[in-house]
Amino acid sequence: MDENAIVTKDLTKRFKDLVAVDHVNINVKKGEIFGLLGPNGAGKTTMIRMLCTLTYPTEGTATVGGYDIVKEDGKVRELIGLVSEKMIMYDRLTAYENLKLFGKLYNIPKATLDERINHLLKLVHMEKWTKSQIGTFSTGMKQRINVIRALLNVPEILYLDEPTLGLDPQSTSEIREFIKKLNEENDTTIILTTHQMLEADMLCDRVGIIDKGKIVALDTPANLKRMVAGGNVTSVDVNVTNLTPEMTAALKDMRNSISVVQEGESHLLIRASGDDAFDDIVDTIRQRNGKIASIKSLEPSLEDVFLHITGKEMRAEVTKKVKTYDGGHGPGSRPARRGR
């Protein structure tokens, strides 16, 4: 048995004078969550569309579950599920009707289909809304139905194209947990595209960073981050209520200190190397009677990786790389979509 779910060979897609995907060679292992990370327009969606048999490659090829995406597209379609950027739902149909329609397209017998629909609806806590029209749902509710729609045929390989785009924080975290659970319990191979570093970091076993159609880096999130930091580095944001210049100086003098930057009256951004770095920082402050109000870990994020590799920032506005669970974007900050 081949242990790769997806293998691409010089996969390329051109649109007139634009090369959307440029000779991509990746292997996605069975049962892993593989992240495709890149800014808008990097070629993530085109990549997914090719691997879903929705568009032909201009050059190169790929196999999905061992089947060729061009020659054996019918076989590929039976193995895959797709949650695309645009929701695949009909507003005037109820949740149940939407699921039934797509189930019927997969020739699932009626009894099995009903059972599966009920089971999936329960999994995303939507069983109460079975008979309501999708059009009356919030974006978060819609996306839950949209995600389970892709699971009706129990796909071996699931594509998730920006699955949390435009969702509220609660729905975002629920969808993320659902993805994780799905991967752990069913061993479903998941290809996830996102432009959010945090999401890739949280969910993915391996991440491919894509920029201008090319895979510029591919590794586990931890390795990618290590690549930037260049070893065992701790970064923290410490809030010391009675911060003194003396304390700052002492921290700078610490044997493993890399950099200390003061931000505002009481905040210090500290980077230090070694296994004891965290303890050393705390000790140094406490020894000088510093009152620590909070410490936030500032791990080098995948954003740093992207910046490091491509030499540019992913978003115009890179805020503090604080690790929180609020990675969702409000509807107002929805980025412009590419119409492909």
Add this chain to the structure above:
Amino acid sequence: MGIVDVLRHSFWISWKDLVDLWRNRMALVMLILMPLFMMVMVGYIFPNESTLEGSPIGLANNDDGPLGAAFAQQLSLVAEQTGMMELTDRDGFDDIKEGILEGELFGGVIIPQDFSANVLSNGTQGTIELITDQSNPQMSLTLEGVLAQVIDNLGTQNATLMVKLGLNVSLEDAFTIVKPYAVESRGLVPGNPSYFDFIAPGIMAMTVMMSVMTGLPHAISYEKEFGTLDGMMVAPINRMAIVLGKTLAQTAMGLIQGLLVLALAILIFGVTIQGNFLLVLLLLILGVFSFVGLGIVITSFAKDEQTASMVLMTLMFPMMFLSGVFFPIQQMPVFMQYIAWSLPLTYATSALRKVMVLGADIPSIGTEIIILLVFGVVLLAIAVPLFKRAMKM
């Protein structure tokens, strides 16, 4: 992937489209209103003799003699009896012209000064002048016809009387001498088909076929733009099941509209179906079949909904007017007739008309049926590969 699967999948896709339509109240209302407007519009837009009810006509009697007065009196009598005209007294040409320009009159009749003198003593014909409004040719034509007939009848009456008196024969004999020949037209079926009988089959064919031709590209490009088409495309179904499903849904909508047209035509305009109703249905479905390919071709070429709509508009208008729906093709210049004969709608209209008006059966519309089938097969043969390719771009 068997044909059964294709049919099953297309059934579910059309089920989805019809449920969607059923819950879209606005679209549903429009679906019903469209044929209603269409029928009422074409039903009342063209003038016929009943339009001439109470048409204001100016009458100027400039003759001093007895005949002018007698003629004027007879004309008033006709106007009163038929209710077609409302006569008003006018001074002459200028007065009538002014009346027409101001919209008070539709036309005028002038009895010239020497009318009596010409007939009685000069031995020449008495001439009645008809004043028509050239800016309204349809109306003028109808008016002219009616007035000419009235004047002719008046002349015949006078002549008959004179012959009766002169030869001392009965009124019937005198009439036969004056008007020896009569014309009686006899149609293929009993009764007197009206313009509605002529136009209803065409409008039915047009409604159904247009519904599919416009509906199909719209329905597919709409789903393409919204991304929902991907959901079907990513499923292991034959691509043609998508087209077939959409076509089934559009055909159902088109047939509903077509039958509404028929119901209106029968209930309001007194149209009758001489032939078999099932044959009418069959022809409508055949018409759709002949058109589907064209719809798919447009879908394949149009990148988005807007383009599709524009292409459709451009194609629809010539088809509407050149397919003999409103005007008989034989009236058109020869080169236009060639265009007409290359449109499937022409054959569908012609066959439907034969069945509905003349009560034709299958053998007598065999040619039309074969041509429609050929149109369907050829267009589909072009459309299917195009569509498959377009969906993969």
